[in-house]
Amino acid sequence: xxxxxxxxxxxxxxxxxxxxxxxxxxxxxxxxxxxxxxxxxxxxxxxxxxxxxxxxxxxxxxxxxxxxxxxxxxxxxxxxxxxxxxxxxxxxxxxxxxxxxxxxxxxxxxxxxxxxxxxxxxxxxxxxxxxx
Numbered sequence: 001x002x003x004x005x006x007x008x009x010x011x012x013x014x015x016x017x018x019x020x021x022x023x024x025x026x027x028x029x030x031x032x033x034x035x036x037x038x039x040x041x042x043x044x045x046x047x048x049x050x051x052x053x054x055x056x057x058x059x060x061x062x063x064x065x066x067x068x069x070x071x072x073x074x075x076x077x078x079x080x081x082x083x084x085x086x087x088x089x090x091x092x093x094x095x096x097x098x099x100x101x102x103x104x105x106x107x108x109x110x111x112x113x114x115x116x117x118x119x120x121x122x123x124x125x126x127x128x129x130x131x132x
Contacts, residue, residue, distance in 0.1 A: 031128025050123030055095035
């Protein structure tokens with residue numbers, strides 16, 4: 001390809017589309033640590049307590065749960081940020097997909113559960129995907 005196109009070798013990739021990439025001899029590690037910190041700061045959760053799990057398994061969600069409704073734009077923004085984080089954090093994929101079902105009718109309970117996911121991210125900020 002170098003014969004046909006003008007190319008420059010920039011070396012090993014370290015950052016691409018918000019993903020931090022660490023390449024070693026036999027492994028590649030991809031994470032979004034910087035983006036996770038930006039989410040914490042954007043939603044004023046950078047000083048929150050951490051959680052050990054992203055979701056309470058026994059909690060059931062419904063559209064009409066009797067709780068007060070929340071600002072849909074705020075909730076959608078938070079869910080959107082978490083969705084962008086899921087390619088490198090498969091451990092939050094299930095809770096984010098469950099909570100995304102309530103973007104049009106978000107209540108205080110849904111927002112509380114979403115903030116729990118963010119609090120979990122704070123405690124696991126160095127997590128990512130490792131390929132061998």
